[in-house]
Amino acid sequence: MAAQANIDRSTLVTFLLRLADDHLILGHRLSEWCGHAPMLEEDLAMPNMALDLIGQARALYQYAAEAEGEGRSEDDLAYLRRERDYLNCLMVERENGDFAHTMLRQLYFAAFMQPFWAGAVRSADATLAAIAGKAVKEVAYHVRHAGEWVVRLGDGTEESRRRMEQAIEALAPYVDEMFETDPVSEAIAEAGIAPDPASLREAFDRTVGTIFAEAGLEFQPVQFGQTGGRQGRHGEAMGYLLAELQHMQRTYPGAVW
């Protein structure tokens, strides 16, 4: 058994599900582009990133199922929960919109996760540290890939800039929620398992700030952001997403490759 931090089981499971759900849901969103991207190169790049995210989600669900110890499998957790049981932040469930919108959402989430994984590499929990060791390289590419696109669209044509500015406005209400702290995240940070989300804001602002400066874009903070994802309260888009995500397992229970 790998080294485990001193934490109560339900706190650890909630923490792992939040993290796993973020990655599964965003991975699913990116996979929706497969076959629809504006160019062949991106038609491969987005599913590549989606597969990174779903791979990370899988490792996290496996660990959550094991930590929970109630006989549920990774598939049960990924496919057979109800909407209110998903604990992802609202950012990742937002609809794809246009390509600019998708790339900005990707940059935001990757810029948030990069310092998280960098901290989790030294986790007191050996399983999470191992997952982080792989994820930290994958997320570095996501920041680079999405960041380069944000620069080129922001500093591109009049049309590409207009779309990037629209994306900034549309996603602004969902930024602050990613950094929310609550008793679960505090206990996890205190046990040395993973950084507290609030502590990642500085690195996020630096990453996004540098890219926006190069793109000539400006971040427009909102006074009152949206919240609720971590408690299972989701936007309208989430139900449609889950309907598609869960369709196969609901229709053919227990189906495997």
Next chain:
Amino acid sequence: MAKNEMPLWEVFIRPRNGLAHKHCGSVHAADEEMAIQAARDVYTRRGEGTSIWVVLSSAITASDPEHKDENFEPALSKVYRHPTFYKIPDDVGHM
């Protein structure tokens, strides 16, 4: 999309240290950094490479297919340029 905004780049991948970069295909990209990213996403999904080169396709000068007879046929009749007349001692094994 205007043609010049997404020019074509030729992609060369080096599979391992000590081997040469080998042409493997082409990608469309706005500039060299994006071309490297596109090449990584399109051509190294199965661990094919440890290094990528990209070069604008327009920077490559190609031989004219119409000149292929005078370019290449003269070599075909000069078998003595191939080192096929040496006896290889058995101990050397496969060369």
